[in-house]
Amino acid sequence: MATTIGWLKVGRTEKSRQVSAGGFWTIDQLSELQPAVDRLKIDGTVATDIDFKQIERMDTAGACLAVRLLDRLEVKSPQQVHANEAVDSIMATVLRYKRSAASDPAESNALIKIIERIGKATLEALDLTACFVVFIGNITRHLLGTVGRPVRFRFSQTMTQIELSGFNAIPIISLISFLIGIVIAYQGALQLGKLGADIYTIDLLAVTILREMGILLAAVVIAGRSGSTFAAEIGSMKLNEELDAMHTIGMNPMEVLVLPRLIGLTLSLPILTLIANFFGVIGGGLMVWLVMDISPTLFVIQFINSLSPWTFWIGIMKAPVFAAVIAVIGCYEGMQVSGSAESLGAHTTRAVVESIFLIIVFDALFSIFFGVIGI
Amino acid sequence: MTTTKGCTIKVCELVIRLGDFTIHDGLSLQVYNGEITSVVGASGTGKSVLLKTIIGLIKPIKGSIEIFGQDYNKLSSSEAHEVRRHCGVLFQDGALFGSLTVNENIQIPIKEHFKLPQKTMSELSALKLSMVGLDADVGNKYPSELSGGMRKRVGLARALALDPELLFLDEPTAGLDPIGAAAFDQLLLELQENLHLTVFIVTHDLDTIYTVSNRIAVLGEKKLLVSGTIDEVRSFDHPWVQDYFHGQRSRAINQ
């Protein structure tokens, strides 16, 4: 495997020019040989003799360069080239396969490029919106279809999804809510303490956790956990042509993949919200007890007093909506994957970012709605 | 250590276990310089696994593997890099990089090992593309836009990118049309002659076996059943080997 170097020499006599090459004309040597070839002065006035006899080894890359050398020297008659058999045969092979290198796509000017990109992006956005609407329509159709024919409902897949997306997320959601409960209670006690209204920390805690934070924490964790999983699972199945295979077997991906995830998550998230609420309140209560020395009994009394009949239900009501947002976007992005691993990564990221964004948007809409109807 | 002169690959008493399953148990195999060795065996006998073990992707439990006379497992990482530079590999399913175009796929081994101007690399990738029988306009497409057979050919072009001395091919003609497969056989012979290529080829294609192989190795029962020239292997007394070389498809070729 040890390689020696390749070389190119030019000599001249009165009547002719002598170009000789030797050594290893292989791809290892190309970076040295190529400048030498390109530097060669073209001189049409004298005849050129070319000597390839001393080449010890030539591969296709070397042969390519040799062909270019002959082109540059404008060698017309084969008699001018002296080579050994090996070089002859590899050069013949390369010549047979060589064609003018594919021309790169024409460069257009910068302004046109920008306009082109804007146009493409606009069309893409419109296209995506249309696709998404169709997707939602499809889901609805299948959902109604399942209601009409419960036999087609994939019970075991749905249970699996409840376990994977719901049950397995309990520890992380409990922990996070517990910690956020502590943070809210501590900050509340600190700020309200300045007014001497420490006791209202409990009201603050109750409203913040039950109305907003419990569901938001649960939804964001699930968007990160399950939204990405849905997109990646369905996306890699798509890359692997598994979805096409399903179609041919007569299984509908909507029914087999999307509905169990959608239904599973819609059932799980309210329960997860309940759990988040519980641990958030426990965390806050603990903090109130430690910092403000309010006994658990007093805490419970104040807590119950602070609740309006709706506080709890408002939080829970948002859960199925957020769950549907996460599941639909996760599955949709998964279905949009095409081509490469890069696309899989991009769509997985989008699934998470879009669902968190939409969760916040929907939360704001809910706030406005509840504000208008006055609860 | 016995002399390894004349041997490009020398596998000794190889034991490979994946999970709880022993795939090879005491397999020995030699591939000689400048020869095309075809490896055959029923589906699932571990041909692809053997190939991956030889190129260092799977670690054997026991046994030694020598490539170019060096024990792969004892090489430093820079030496292993140098060995890789002289090996080209075509995986069973192409294993192209999905986010790169065909041209970029072919140029990537060159970029990794050498610093050459883009123009030269385009020239080389166009040449390789034409050698494997693809049109120039395929070069700007992405692997997901190609048919299975085309992906195979691009995989081969990438394997040939560095003009390797040792070529590993995993079922190169599976999924090619018969004319394309025949052209592939011719290309292989031509390269072997011009570049003194050593080729380790896993194949089920009897045409390929008969046209290009200098030597055939038959895997079965977790080891090498027999290896030798076509005639030697054909007369080997083992039911699977007899079935393989004297079955209906084989007879059709011999007629």
Ligand SMILES: Nc1ncnc2c1ncn2[C@@H]1O[C@H](COP(=O)(O)OP(=O)(O)O)[C@@H](O)[C@H]1O
């Ligand atoms: N990653 C893996 N883990 C466990 N077993 C494997 C793995 N890859 C392959 N096998 C097993 O090894 C055996 C040989 O596989 P393979 O080499 O792909 O067969 P073939 O000879 O058809 O190429 C098969 O029985 C397969 O199930």
Ligand SMILES: [Mg+2]
């Ligand atoms: Mg295989």
